[in-house]
Amino acid sequence: MDQTSTLEKVLRRVAISLVxxxxxxxxxxxxxxxxxxxxxxxxVPPSIVFEPTLSNYVALITGRLETQAGTLEVNFMSNxxxxxxxxxxxxxxxxxxxxxxxxxxxxxxxxxxxxxxFTLLSFRFAPPLLVLLPLTIYFQKIGLxxxxxxxxxxxxxxxxxxxxWIVRGYFEDIPADIEYAYRIxxxxxxSTFRKVALPLAMPGIAAAGLLAFIFAWNNFIFxxxxxxxxxxxxxxxxxxxxxxxGIQYGQVAAGIVLSILPTLALALYAQRYLxxxxxxxxxxx
Amino acid sequence: xxxxxxxxKRKGFRISPGALPYVLSLPALLVCIGILVPFFTAVAxxxxxxxxxxxxxxxxxxxxxxxxxxxxxxxxxxLQVSLTYAILTVGLELVLGLCIALLLQKRTxxxxxxxxxxxxxxMTAPALxxxxxxxxxxxxxxxxxxxxxxxxxxxxxxxxDPSTAMLTVVLVDMWxxxxxxxxxxxxxxRSLPKQPFEAAALDGVPRLFVFWRITLxxxxxxxxxxxxxxxxxxxxxxxxxxxxxxxxxxxxxxxFQVEAYLNFFQSTNVGRSAALLMILWVITYVLSxxxxxxxxxxxxxxxxxx
Numbered sequence: 361m362d363q364t365s366t367l368e369k370v371l372r373r374v375a376i377s378l379v380x381x382x383x384x385x386x387x388x389x390x391x392x393x394x395x396x397x398x399x400x401x402x403x404v405p406p407s408i409v410f411e412p413t414l415s416n417y418v419a420l421i422t423g424r425l426e427t428q429a430g431t432l433e434v435n436f437m438s439n440x441x442x443x444x445x446x447x448x449x450x451x452x453x454x455x456x457x458x459x460x461x462x463x464x465x466x467x468x469x470x471x472x473x474x475x476x477x478f479t480l481l482s483f484r485f486a487p488p489l490l491v492l493l494p495l496t497i498y499f500q501k502i503g504l505x506x507x508x509x510x511x512x513x514x515x516x517x518x519x520x521x522x523x524x525w526i527v528r529g530y531f532e533d534i535p536a537d538i539e540y541a542y543r544i545x546x547x548x549x550x551s552t553f554r555k556v557a558l559p560l561a562m563p564g565i566a567a568a569g570l571l572a573f574i575f576a577w578n579n580f581i582f583x584x585x586x587x588x589x590x591x592x593x594x595x596x597x598x599x600x601x602x603x604x605x606g607i608q609y610g611q612v613a614a615g616i617v618l619s620i621l622p623t624l625a626l627a628l629y630a631q632r633y634l635x636x637x638x639x640x641x642x643x644x645x
Numbered sequence: 646x647x648x649x650x651x652x653x654k655r656k657g658f659r660i661s662p663g664a665l666p667y668v669l670s671l672p673a674l675l676v677c678i679g680i681l682v683p684f685f686t687a688v689a690x691x692x693x694x695x696x697x698x699x700x701x702x703x704x705x706x707x708x709x710x711x712x713x714x715x716x717x718x719x720x721x722x723x724l725q726v727s728l729t730y731a732i733l734t735v736g737l738e739l740v741l742g743l744c745i746a747l748l749l750q751k752r753t754x755x756x757x758x759x760x761x762x763x764x765x766x767x768m769t770a771p772a773l774x775x776x777x778x779x780x781x782x783x784x785x786x787x788x789x790x791x792x793x794x795x796x797x798x799x800x801x802x803x804x805x806d807p808s809t810a811m812l813t814v815v816l817v818d819m820w821x822x823x824x825x826x827x828x829x830x831x832x833x834x835r836s837l838p839k840q841p842f843e844a845a846a847l848d849g850v851p852r853l854f855v856f857w858r859i860t861l862x863x864x865x866x867x868x869x870x871x872x873x874x875x876x877x878x879x880x881x882x883x884x885x886x887x888x889x890x891x892x893x894x895x896x897x898x899x900x901f902q903v904e905a906y907l908n909f910f911q912s913t914n915v916g917r918s919a920a921l922l923m924i925l926w927v928i929t930y931v932l933s934x935x936x937x938x939x940x941x942x943x944x945x946x947x948x949x950x951x
Contacts, residue, residue, distance in 0.1 A: 372748060376759065379745055383763050386820065389788055390777050402786045461673035464666035473666065478937060480677060485933035486684075487881045489902050490922040493909050494683035494690065516676050524673065532948070549665065578770035580884040581902075595772045599888055602776060609780060616776055620769045627768035631761050635832045638767075638825060642870065642944040643832050 387620075393613035401609050416614035425611060436615055438590070439597030443619070445508065446583070446593055447576040450515035451569050457516070458523035459565065463553060465524070466531030467539070477524070481640070484521040491517065492585040499586060506588040514582050519572040522640065526571075529641040530564030531557060567633030574623045574630075594619035690919035697913035710920035719896060719904075723921065727900040729811065731880040734818040739872055741819065742826030749827075750834050760831060767824040771817075775888035778817045779804070804890050810897045817885050822878075826871045833867030834860070836947075866943045873936035877929050901925040 393401055395412040419425045420436045464470070465477045495514065496505070504510035534557060542552045558565075580595040587596060598615050627634065636644055694706040714720040745763070749756040766774065781789045782803035793801035804813040837860070845855045861868075883902040886892065892899040892907060899907070901921055908918035 375744070376748055379748070380759060380762070383766050383820065383824070386774075386777050386781060387765060387769075389781060393780065404786075404791075406786070406788050406791055457673040457676060461670035464669035468666040468669075470663075470666040473670075476670065476674065480673070481937065482930070482933055483677060483680065485877050485929055485936070487902060487922050487925045487929060489883070489905050489909075490687050490919075490926055491680055491683045493905070493915070493918060493922070494686035498683060498686070513676065513679070517680060520673060520676065529944075529948070574768060578768075578773075580770060580772035580888070584887075585906075595770045595884075598773060598776055602779070609783075609786065612776070613780060616773055616780075619773055623768045623770070624765050627764055628761065631764060634764060635828055639829055639832075639870065639874075639943075640940070642940050642947065643829060643867070644947050 390613045390616055393610055394617045396610045396613075398608050398610065413610075416608065416610040417618070419611055420614055420618065425608070434601065436594075436597060436601060436618075439592055439594045440618060442587075442591055442597075443577055443593035443595075444622075446511055446515065446591075447573050449508065449512045450519045450576045451572045453512055454516055454519035454523045454572055455565065455569055458520050458568075459527055459558075462524050462527035463531050463557060466528040467534075467536075467557065477528070480524055481521050483517055484640070488517065488581050489585070492582065496585055505586070506591065508591060511583065511586055511591065514586060515576050515579065517582075518575050518579060522572050522575065522637065523565075523568040526568040526637060526641040527561060527564050529636075530561040534560045563633075567630060567637055570626055570630040571633065571637035574626055577623050687919045687922060690915050691923045693916050695915040695919075697915060706916070710916045711924075713917075714920070714924075719899070720921070722896055723899050723901055723904045724924075726811075726896075726898060727880055727925075730815065730818075730882060730886075730898075730900055731876055733811070733815050734822070734879045734882075735872060735875045737815065738819055738823045738826050738875060739868070742823050742871070743830055743868075745823070745827045746830035746834055749831060752835065760828065763824045763827060766820050767822065767828075769821065771821050771884040772888040774821050775814075775817055775885045778813070778820070779889060782813065805894060807894045807897050810890060810894055814886050814889055814898060817889065818879070818882065821885070822875060826875060829871045830864065830867055833864050837863050866939065866946065869939045870936070870943050873932060873939060877932045877936060880928060880932070881925060 392408060392410075394416055395414070396410050397413060397415065400407075400410040420434070423434055423437060425434055465473050492514070499505040499510050504513075538560075539552050539556050542556050543549070547555070577593070578595065579593075583591070583593050583596045587593070589600075592600070594615075598612075598619055601615055602612055630637075691710055692705060692707055693703060694709065695703045749760050769777075778789075781787050784790055784800070784802060784805070787803075790801060790803065802809065804810050841859050841863075842855065845859060880900075881902050882900060883906070886898050886900055886903050887906070890898055892903040902925065905918045905921045905925075908914045908921065
């Protein structure tokens with residue numbers, strides 16, 4: 361099997377290099393842009409030799425953009441804060457709702473449990489706008505428009521199925537005998553759940569939480585339709601930022617870098633669980 | 646022993662064992678029922694003549710919104726664009742993802758490092774990925790426009806040219822989602838049993854033959870799961886296309902969700918928008934029923950091995 365010729369080795373190396381180039385180059389290039397001003401970005405031909413500047417990041421963080429036309433106030437940091445708040449909030453709510461349900465579905469099989477679990481899963485695949493468009497009208501009526509609460513609730517559409525199905529798998533994998541033995545010793549189901557099941561499922565809960573956070577952070581359409589200007593997360597905010605007049609391209613790039621950095625860092629940290637999470641718990645990495 | 650079996654009497658409310666699972670899953674269910682309400686509202690909208698600009702003219706027109714689609718060119722355009730997008734992205738990503746997975750199959754430190762690096766595009770928000778590519782394809786300073794001019798494609802306008810708009814968004818989709826297929830197939834490849842491959846190597850079976858007759862058939866459950874998963878998401882793609890061109894130039898990229906969004910917010914034609922989404926829902930529902938079956942099989946198999 362290992363009779364690989366030199367030619368094949370060379371071809372493999374070339375192929376892998378091309379793959380790395382295609383997938384890494386955009387990130388590399390945007391990071392470079394974020395350290396440049398329009399002066400060097402607009403050079404023809406482009407060059408990777410330039411004097412790096414932090415001015416773009418400084419401008420975004422302080423919220424004051426210097427343009428030819430004068431100083432422009434931007435609120436990019438509030439977009440970042442909104443992303444953080446919405447994602448963390450929806451994961452917290454998702455875990456509180458999802459863990460007990462996952463335990464019920466995974467451990468205590470009951471009438472209709474499979475049907476309900478699949479209905480929840482199928483929400484994950486329905487076109488989001490189908491729910492979002494009527495919701496905009498409802499939210500106006502019941503006063504949920506322009507609230508974090510309304511958004512966090514809708515974010516459960518992506519967060520809840522993910523948490524439910526990953527954590528459920530972990531509860532199923534705990535041998536029933538362990539819990540049974542603990543119950544026999546006279547403990548209530550709740551202390552069994554808290555002292556035995558919960559700690560054993562902890563890795564799954566952590567993985568599901570991290571992934572749900574990433575997906576919530578990356579979500580675009582929910583906030584585009586439902587969030588007012590002061591509640592917008594980075595995905596929506598960055599788009600408005602690009603079309604705003606008098607903005608330097610380096611600042612746009614810096615905004616993108618700041619917005620994708622948290623998810624990339626989390627993904628590297630959680631990469632062990634990514635396969636499992638991305639397949640909604642079907643495939644173990 | 647016997648004294649330990651006596652359960653400690655506790656104060657407070659007790660939940661009967663039969664009701665327990667329902668109680669536990671009730672909060673999650675309530676949240677989701679809240680989501681079912683707008684779904685049924687959308688069904689109702691799709692059966693109405695309903696324009697936000699003319700609320701007085703709102704009335705039930707039953708199947709008229711759907712009936713009108715038959716003679717509506719822009720509907721057929723939407724259907725065609727959505728399917729083209731889905732087939733192109735899923736097909737290309739599948740081939741590319743499989744090739745990369747095969748390249749990285751051996752568990753070496755380098756290969757693991759590369760596969761982790763390739764997850765970075767997948768973890769980038771698709772809307773932001775579109776912005777990155779927008780910066781790179783800007784006719785003024787975009788690096789990709791410059792590369793295009795180097796190979797003789799002067800004034801290559803990427804997403805703003807009707808003839809290359811589809812290519813550009815498909816490229817962005819491939820950049821984001823190929824790693825998804827790659828990582829599922831890599832997990833699949835690495836979990837295949839070793840014996841058939843060792844036996845084939847001993848018998849001197851040609852490697853191409855091994856690939857077609859052993860690797861591919863054994864990988865089929867993973868391939869199917871990845872394909873269906875991506876097909877469901879791809880046919881309803883919104884983020885990448887909206888962030889890149891908002892459906893333009895013209896109606897070149899008005900896929901279902903983009904068209905429905907524009908119908909709702911620009912032409913304020915709620916009825917048509919809802920009817921479009923219902924048709925998309927039927928497509929994704931059929932796909933997701935097939936997917937869930939396939940996904941369950943894979944899940945059972947993995948749990949059996951674990």
